[in-house]
Amino acid sequence: MATPEKDLETTFNEKGELISPVLAAGVKNFLIDIDGTVCDDIPNEEPERMSTCLPYPDALRIVNKWYEDGHIITFFTSRTEEHREITEEWLNRHNFKYHGMLMGKPRGGNYHWIDNHIVKATRFKGKFTDLIVKNRDVEVFND
Structure with a gap:
């Protein structure tokens, strides 16, 4: 598993305190x-099927x-912490390149991610391809 430090910009607040890193442009x-x-x-x-x-x-x-291409790859899974080792072994055995893994995503659909940053969501429908831009209706907060 690689570390994304080279792709992050160190940022400090007005007090000189380290704040969340910022992704490089693009x-x-x-x-x-x-x-x-x-x-x-x-x-x-x-879990016996995971391996x-x-x-x-x-x-x-x-x-x-x-x-x-320099993007940050984090797997975000509903698998639990007890499945971390078998999952990391599986990803590595199959040569997935990634930076991190978050366990314990709530199971089920209908996710609503609320953030102060732009969030782009892409629903997987059975085939990975290069991404293209399409405009769709989205729910937003009422000003």
Whole structure:
């Protein structure tokens, strides 16, 4: 697992205190689900399947391309902390390039991410390809 420090800009507030790092211009910060997105959907109740499933070839290729292009790759999964070791081993065995992994994402859909930064959401519909720009309706706060 690589570290993204080279892609982050150190930033300080007016008091000289270190604040959250800022991504370099043009760098995207991808949060990518695992089960049902880069491999078959393996429920937490069947962890024995986690080590034997195969990655989707197009997902592996595109994720590694994004990594090589300098973007930040973080897997954000509903797998629990008890599945971290088997998940890291699986990602590494299949040569996924990534910077980090967040465990314990709530299961189910209908996520609403509220942030003071721009958030772009892309729903996975069965095939990884290069991303293209399309305009869609989104829910926003009423001014």
